[in-house]
Amino acid sequence: MVGTAKGLFVLRGENGKWSIDGPHFAGLAVYSAFFDQRKGRNEMWAAPASWHFGAELCKSTDMGKTWDQPENRRIKMPKTSKKSLENIWQIAPGGDADSLYVGVAPAALFESHDRGATWKLNKGLWSHPHRKKWTPGFGGLCLHTIVAEKDDIKIAISTGGVYQSADGGDSWKVTNTGVKAYFLPDQYPEFGQCVHKIARHPKKKNTYFLQNHHGVYRSRDGATTWQEIEDGLPSNFGFGLTVSDAGSVFIVPLQADGQRFTCEGKLRVFRSRDDGSSWQALEKGLPQKNAYEVILRDAVSSVGNNIFVGTKNGKLFASADDGDSWKMIEGSLPEICCVKAYTL
Amino acid sequence: MSLTVFLSGHLKTFSNGELEVPLNDDFTTVGDALDSLWRRHPALRDRVLNEQGEIRTHVNIFAGTDDVKRLKGLQTRIASGTELHIFNAVSGG
Numbered sequence: 001m002v003g004t005a006k007g008l009f010v011l012r013g014e015n016g017k018w019s020i021d022g023p024h025f026a027g028l029a030v031y032s033a034f035f036d037q038r039k040g041r042n043e044m045w046a047a048p049a050s051w052h053f054g055a056e057l058c059k060s061t062d063m064g065k066t067w068d069q070p071e072n073r074r075i076k077m078p079k080t081s082k083k084s085l086e087n088i089w090q091i092a093p094g095g096d097a098d099s100l101y102v103g104v105a106p107a108a109l110f111e112s113h114d115r116g117a118t119w120k121l122n123k124g125l126w127s128h129p130h131r132k133k134w135t136p137g138f139g140g141l142c143l144h145t146i147v148a149e150k151d152d153i154k155i156a157i158s159t160g161g162v163y164q165s166a167d168g169g170d171s172w173k174v175t176n177t178g179v180k181a182y183f184l185p186d187q188y189p190e191f192g193q194c195v196h197k198i199a200r201h202p203k204k205k206n207t208y209f210l211q212n213h214h215g216v217y218r219s220r221d222g223a224t225t226w227q228e229i230e231d232g233l234p235s236n237f238g239f240g241l242t243v244s245d246a247g248s249v250f251i252v253p254l255q256a257d258g259q260r261f262t263c264e265g266k267l268r269v270f271r272s273r274d275d276g277s278s279w280q281a282l283e284k285g286l287p288q289k290n291a292y293e294v295i296l297r298d299a300v301s302s303v304g305n306n307i308f309v310g311t312k313n314g315k316l317f318a319s320a321d322d323g324d325s326w327k328m329i330e331g332s333l334p335e336i337c338c339v340k341a342y343t344l
Numbered sequence: 345m346s347l348t349v350f351l352s353g354h355l356k357t358f359s360n361g362e363l364e365v366p367l368n369d370d371f372t373t374v375g376d377a378l379d380s381l382w383r384r385h386p387a388l389r390d391r392v393l394n395e396q397g398e399i400r401t402h403v404n405i406f407a408g409t410d411d412v413k414r415l416k417g418l419q420t421r422i423a424s425g426t427e428l429h430i431f432n433a434v435s436g437g
Binding site: 050051052053054056069070071072073076077078079081082083084085 | 354355357358386387390391392394395396397398400402403432433435
């Protein structure tokens with residue numbers, strides 16, 4: 001599922017050949033999508049956002065042939081919040097097979113425990129005393145990453161940082177120790193970091209990786225404290241991050257905060273196979289000349305050892321060998337906002 | 345009291361394809377007329393108004409030729425026969 005600034009595309013690959021279907025929600029920006037395969041369900045979720053008419057959460061039960069757009073939108077800020085929904089940044093599986101989470105701007109978490117039939121604002125996070133001090137970046141004040149397993153939920157907010165709950169979302173604690181906020185007078189504050197993405201190691205459950213607004217980090221203690229893992233990278237700035245089933249970490253460094261395109265005009269994906277202690281530049285099949293690409297926070301994705309990278313210039317690259325080689329499978333899509341990969 | 349609401353073509357998905365909606369009801373303000381419109385086409389409400397019941401930033405509603413955001417918003421008073429127009433604003437990317 002490839003969400004773009006102008007709609008959702010569904011690509012299917014088999015034996016190296018790809019077909020494409022879309023755009024669904026033509027003209028609308030799709031920053032988040034999720035394919036729910038749990039309990040044998042085949043339910044697609046996507047969140048198209050209209051400049052004019054706002055964002056909504058839609059579902060397809062026929063593999064994208066049709067999508068519902070409920071009269072009464074699923075995700076709405078409560079009247080008492082005095083806020084209105086700006087965008088839906090993440091749709092993620094919850095800690096049990098019937099739960100779903102949605103992260104939105106303004107930074108808030110919505111939860112469903114009945115397969116998406118009903119939704120409610122997570123009050124534990126909304127009432128957190130830090131919330132009113134979180135501040136928006138260019139993408140708004142967004143809760144963009146959710147990693148959940150049973151009652152353990154970890155989220156990331158730009159700008160706010162990493163928060164986590166051990167009781168299914170009733171209470172939340174901030175866990176940004178070691179993560180820098182170079183844009184603040186206190187560069188290691190308790191919160192206020194602009195964390196762009198976090199991801200968990202598939203086998204080492206306490207090992208997490210973090211792409212920061214300048215900074216790449218690893219945690220060995222369940223995303224509580226963080227250590228820099230930047231040696232060997234051309235830049236510590238970037239957005240997207242994924243970890244393959246093999247445990248390889250993938251990021252795409254971008255040149256500095258002020259430029260935000262691929263370093264030296266080369267699209268290089270960087271891979272670490274030792275939890276960030278060293279990095280290899282992956283170039284085979286990727287443009288290495290005049291390639292000034294921008295890769296957004298949800299446009300680096302993986303399923304198994306298949307890795308995908310989508311760019312704001314509308315190019316979609318895929319690797320079927322854990323990053324050793326790459327192939328461009330689409331070159332002229334609209335700006336790619338998210339890539340979500342699944343095995344059927 | 346009767347009036348007609350003219351909808352942007354972008355909204356026809358949420359009005360069963362209807363772009364001119366005649367309304368007959370008791371209303372004195374734009375908000376009253378919209379409440380009547382929602383009863384006929386409930387899906388329009390969440391698209392035109394935000395959760396706080398305000399006209400969305402990039403949606404414009406005209407009573408005749410007057411942009412109601414420059415008047416009293418949803419509290420703008422209207423007369424029978426008024427034409428209400430709901431447009432998406434000239435914005436986007």
